[in-house]
Amino acid sequence: MPDAHWSAPHADAPVSAxxxxxxxxSVTNRxxxxxxxxxxPCVVRRALRSRDxxxxxxxxxxxxxxxxxxxxxxxxxxxxxTPGPIRGGARIDAGLAGTVMRFVPxxxxxxxxPxAFDGDPHARKRPMGPILDxxxxxxxxxxxDALPFTVxxxxxxGEVTVDASASSQFVSGLLLTAARFEKGVAVRHAxxxxxxxxxxxxxxxxxxxxxxxxxxxxxxxxxxxPGPIAAREWVVEPDLSNAAPFLAAAxxxxxxxxxxxxxxxxxxxxxxxxxxxxxxxxxxRLESASGGVADLVVSGTGEIAGIDxxxxxVGELTPTVAALAALAGTPSRLRGIAHLRGHETNRxxxxxxxxxxxxxxxxxxxxxxxxxxxxxRGGLFHSYDDHRMATAGAVIGLAVPGVEVENIATTGKTLPxxxxxxxAMLGDR
Ligand SMILES: O=C(O)C1=C[C@@H](OP(=O)(O)O)[C@@H](O)[C@H](O)C1
Ligand SMILES: C=C(OP(=O)(O)O)C(=O)O
Numbered sequence: 001m002p003d004a005h006w007s008a009p010h011a012d013a014p015v016s017a018x019x020x021x022x023x024x025x026s027v028t029n030r031x032x033x034x035x036x037x038x039x040x041p042c043v044v045r046r047a048l049r050s051r052d053x054x055x056x057x058x059x060x061x062x063x064x065x066x067x068x069x070x071x072x073x074x075x076x077x078x079x080x081x082t083p084g085p086i087r088g089g090a091r092i093d094a095g096l097a098g099t100v101m102r103f104v105p106x107x108x109x110x111x112x113x114p115x116a117f118d119g120d121p122h123a124r125k126r127p128m129g130p131i132l133d134x135x136x137x138x139x140x141x142x143x144x145d146a147l148p149f150t151v152x153x154x155x156x157x158g159e160v161t162v163d164a165s166a167s168s169q170f171v172s173g174l175l176l177t178a179a180r181f182e183k184g185v186a187v188r189h190a191x192x193x194x195x196x197x198x199x200x201x202x203x204x205x206x207x208x209x210x211x212x213x214x215x216x217x218x219x220x221x222x223x224x225x226p227g228p229i230a231a232r233e234w235v236v237e238p239d240l241s242n243a244a245p246f247l248a249a250a251x252x253x254x255x256x257x258x259x260x261x262x263x264x265x266x267x268x269x270x271x272x273x274x275x276x277x278x279x280x281x282x283x284x285r286l287e288s289a290s291g292g293v294a295d296l297v298v299s300g301t302g303e304i305a306g307i308d309x310x311x312x313x314v315g316e317l318t319p320t321v322a323a324l325a326a327l328a329g330t331p332s333r334l335r336g337i338a339h340l341r342g343h344e345t346n347r348x349x350x351x352x353x354x355x356x357x358x359x360x361x362x363x364x365x366x367x368x369x370x371x372x373x374x375x376x377r378g379g380l381f382h383s384y385d386d387h388r389m390a391t392a393g394a395v396i397g398l399a400v401p402g403v404e405v406e407n408i409a410t411t412g413k414t415l416p417x418x419x420x421x422x423x424a425m426l427g428d429r
Pocket of ligand 2: 096097098099316343344388414
């Protein structure tokens with residue numbers, strides 16, 4: 001049953017709030033994979049609880065790992081993960097989660113029997129061909145070129161060339177499991193530039209933290225030596241990309257939003273918000289640094305500046321940046337994000353349609369968006385089952401009375417408590 005539309009709260013005064021974010025989807029789902037493949041039991045602390053993270057936990061359980069939950073809240077959990085032999089015969093539901101559909105098939109290729117994958121209707125449209133071809137080239141048999149597909153392992157590993165221009169997750173997926181392949185892997189990218197490089201750096205960093213030898217000195221080539229993945233304790237950072245709509249609220253309302261626990265060193269692309277929000281007119285400060293984290297404090301004036309930005313590295317921030325651009329006083333051009341057409345929905349088309357439906361002036365380009373200032377009016381903002389479209393609608397609704405967001409529950413993909421957190425942020429005034 002689709003949810004009733006959510007009336008996006010309109011902010012009639014500057015927001016002043018502190019917002020604590022639950023764990024990063026990207027770190028959680030990497031840590032769970034590495035824990036399930038490790039040489040002993042691991043603890044993953046402050047793991048995200050959300051649809052994508054729960055689907056990953058379910059997938060790894062289906063493949064033979066034991067995950068025991070403790071310290072559980074609505075959006076956070078500590079898992080003790082005990083690896084088991086990877087078993088065939090499983091059916092994996094990837095939902096709409098890129099991390100599940102791209103990170104789990106290489107794990108499944110370690111099994112001695114078939115593993116079947118499927119997902120949401122739109123997930124069947126998300127690009128999968130290059131990673132499935134790579135698994136074939138490395139020795140597995142795969143029936144299908146997109147969801148649904150079945151992986152028949154085992155594979156031996158070795159060298160493979162992949163066009164990862166549609167998703168960095170093709171590279172991350174192969175690397176995460178590669179140490180467990182008999183020959184390891186050498187992945188070479190050939191094609192237009194790979195997006196979301198920080199996410200590949202996150203993969204490489206976490207592999208090295210688990211004692212895996214990774215050579216990434218040559219651009220677009222990643223080599224992983226075969227060997228054990230060390231059991232260890234993982235502590236998941238807050239999700240900095242999910243901080244985006246909350247920090248944007250400071251710019252929209254001319255208020256101040258603080259996110260505690262901001263890591264001073266991180267591979268999360270959300271860290272780029274510090275630069276992007278400053279360029280859009282925010283005052284951005286890291287305060288009270290201690291123990292490797294600080295409070296990120298963003299204040300706005302109520303005036304938003306348009307931006308010309310290449311978002312290729314940080315594509316998942318686009319919906320929030322586009323929402324701010326729709327409220328800005330000067331035009332914006334967002335570039336380097338053609339691959340967003342293969343995300344949870346075609347995000348370029350969705351943003352243009354929904355901004356223009358509210359009276360705005362947005363246009364698709366070959367590799368991004370142009371958004372020009374034009375007064376917006378209330379109306380229905382469709383979310384296309386895309387968590388970040390839903391939160392973009394919430395950002396616009398702060399400034400534009402009468403915005404209704406369709407299916408706000410879709411934020412549960414990575415932030416199940418979004419609507420309550422949004423209300424609390426506004427209630428804090
Ligand atoms: O590896 C990851 O955790 C992610 C990589 C990126 O994917 P793309 O490279 O497909 O954009 C990003 O957009 C996604 O939200 C998470
Ligand atoms: C692109 C995204 O997700 P996924 O991991 O499903 O690719 C996203 O969260 O913005």
